[in-house]
Amino acid sequence: MGKGGDKSSGGAVSAKEVLIEGRLYDVSNFKHPGGSVIKYLTDGGDATEAFDEFHGRSRKAKLVLRGLESRAASAAVMKERGFNGKEALAKDYAALRRELTDEGFFEPSPPHVAKRCLEILAMHALGAYLFMLPENLAANIAGLALLGMTSGRCGWLMHEGGHYSLTGQIKWDRFLQIVIYGVGCGMSGAWWRNQHNKHHATPQKLKHDVDLDTLPLVAFNERIAEKARHPLLKAWLKNQALLFTPVSCLLVALGWQYYLHPRHIARTRRVTTEGAALVARHLLFFGGLCAGLTWGQSVGVYLCYDTVASAYIFSQFAMSHTHLPVSEADEFLHWCEYAALHTTNIKSGPGRWVDWFMSYLNFQIEHHLFPGMPQFRHPMVSPRVKALFEKHGLPYDEREYFSCLKDTWMNLHTVGQSVHGDKPKAE
Secondary structure: OOOOEEEOOOOOOOOOEEEEOOEEEEOOOOOOOOOHHHHHHOOOOOOHHHHHHHOOOOHHHHHHHHHOEEEEOOHHHHHHHHHHHOHHHHHHHHHHHHHHHHOOOOOOOHHHHHHHHHHHHHHHHHHHHHHOOOOOHHHHHHHHHHHHHHHHHHHHHHHHHHOOOOOOOHHHHHHHHHHHHHHHHOOOHHHHHHHHHHHHHOOOEOOOOHHHOOOOOOOOOHHHHOOOOOHHHHHHHHOHHHHHHHHHHHHHHHHHHHHHHHHHHHHOOOHHHHHHHHHHHHHHHHHHHOOOOOHHHHHHHHHHHHHHHHHHHHHHHHHHHOOOOOEOOOOOOOHHHHHHHOOOEEOOOHHHHHHHHOOOOOOHHHHHHOOOOOHHHHHHHHHHHHHHHHHOOOOOOEEOHHHHHHHHHHHHHHHHHHOOOOOOOOO
16 A cells, blocks of 8 residues: 555546545555456546445545545546436436435444344244254245245355445444354355445446456356357357256355355465354354254255255346346446446335235345445435436336346246347347
């Protein structure tokens, strides 16, 4: 990290400078704790909203920023990059965020956190009880399915921990994420934060959003699918709409659980924290839940459980972005434009069942605008976001659950057929 200081505002913009609130910060020798996401914001555009939303609860981040060498951006730089060309939108967004902050929408809710955690514990307990009932196959199957769904719901809950929107205390939210994600899903919270922040910084942006980098198991966009060269990969993609759930989802989960995430834990020396959570998960599952079963039976049970869990959560996340257009690698959108153009909301449905089923992440537009806001408050701020978008001519993409599910699978099918040059005809 360079020494703090003020540079002259003259001179050309370096490819290693980040524009935040009208100042260019030199990050040439800065090792970003959050990984390589910072490089996506150093070659153009304005990173003000991204910095504020990612570091809103971190005093340390603001101190580190002030310690970097910086200079006031010139008028020419601000004309080219400032506000990502949307000054009026940026000011209205900032005003809305201040209002929501003053009204307490970003404050944590301990009762809500307790309710969510108790729900997970109760579902695990009921699922284990049903699965372990003797000579009751129907109850055993129902219990295993419930356990799989609960694992998926652990993914929803740890997601909030990773955004620091549970307790609002970074230390405790990370602890909760380690336990919930490690024991509940067999995965690494640190790996997830590293990857997920890249997605939030530039959703659906080619060469930036890691959620687009999905080969060889799936391709959500024709620009990604066209990279497929091998005949076997093309054949797989042609049938990806049929394979996505449960096959591809399960393979992704297993690859994360037994390769990518353990490797990250070892490389980043988190064996005594995240590694311990993974060990606890396997002891509980194989030593407790599957006690009395053979190893073959236990592995079969685990694969069935993991199939339900991965199909549940990955299919729901796919509905939020994957059927939407992408932006180019050299295209810089405003923070609000990413949310408006590359994100879909799914309506709450009768009795708000979708809110529960997707743990309020059906309000993806609000989540991408305000990732640090407790997610149960997203429906409350939705009308104000709609008004902001309407004022600035931005779409507010909101769909019914099953309509969006169809759109997502039709996109999988269309993209899959594109590798053979036989795209389905439009109706």
